[in-house]
């Protein structure tokens with residue numbers, strides 16, 4: 421019998437990232453894994469046996485459409501390739517499913533607008549999967565900022581990089597237009613993090629520069645988002661630099677730094693802060709699994725009718741900034757966001 425306290429999930433593809441999300445859905449107390457689809461014979465079964473070996477009665481579909489036709493499924497997790505996100509999110513919404521879509525939600529602002537309209541019309545919840553934001557360390561960062569400890573926030577600098585290993589070069593195989601390259605892979609996080617204290621501000625313009633490879637995919641990029649009144653969000657990401665996953669927030673009276681934005685379950689999250697008056701502190705927080713927290717949050721929103729913590733307006737703004745940054749890097753000039 422269906423448990424009304426558990427959201428019934430289907431997974432729409434046998435992707436590598438299921439290594440994180442499949443156990444998260446299985447472990448979340450308010451969620452149940454009902455089905456998985458893959459267009460490749462045997463791939464769904466293999467993923468299931470690897471990442472959720474103890475799960476019985478999980479249905480296997482050989483086409484995403486068949487999973488969407490299953491009336492017992494309430495929500496889908498969408499881990500397909502970047503260029504498929506927009507179209508499959510729309511199809512899932514039109515099938516009456518709630519959708520947690522991997523980042524980026526879509527590669528064009530018009531696609532996000534279509535998703536916003538369809539979600540309203542079909543009365544379903546849709547969220548872009550920026551899992552990191554569900555880690556308690558970012559909630560603590562917001563608390564510090566809201567307390568006024570570092571004054572009015574004027575600047576953010578977010579940095580994400582690592583050396584892309586040969587086995588991972590598939591991330592550069594597609595052109596930017598098909599969702600390949602560093603921007604759609606890690607740059608979307610860097611831009612999202614650079615907006616963290618400026619969520620209520622309207623971005624005015626973006627300036628960026630990037631290095632591209634032969635097929636047009638970007639491998640490194642640095643840029644600045646202008647939020648007006650001297651408030652800037654700087655982002656820097658690369659597949660060619662040593663590992664960093666951090667952001668720094670500077671206010672009128674002090675600053676703070678989040679040292680490991682991707683903090684995994686086995687890692688201790690650390691935030692440090694300082695003030696002009698000479699106070700300083702290094703805070704360690706309890707470890708957490710942001711994937712599971714993301715799933716639990718989304719299930720809770722659907723089951724109780726709350727709005728997801730990451731809105732479609734947020735997804736729209738992030739996409740607008742990404743598209744403008746790509747344009748700025750290609751044209752070598754600042755791009756206004758009207």
Ligand SMILES: NC(=O)c1ccc[n+]([C@@H]2O[C@H](COP(=O)([O-])OP(=O)(O)OC[C@H]3O[C@@H](n4cnc5c(N)ncnc54)[C@H](OP(=O)(O)O)[C@@H]3O)[C@@H](O)[C@H]2O)c1
Pocket residue numbers: 432433434435436437438457458459460463499500501502522523524549551604605
């Ligand atoms: N939140 C995070 O921490 C995080 C981390 C990594 C990636 N991501 C995001 O998650 C999404 C999936 O990334 P991923 O690296 O897991 O993608 P992936 O393994 O390339 O899988 C993407 C889709 O491609 C198909 N596919 C997988 N392996 C294939 C193969 N060998 N040949 C042909 N098709 C294949 C699968 O669909 P079928 O099963 O239907 O064939 C799968 O759903 C992306 O949007 C990415 O941006 C998020």
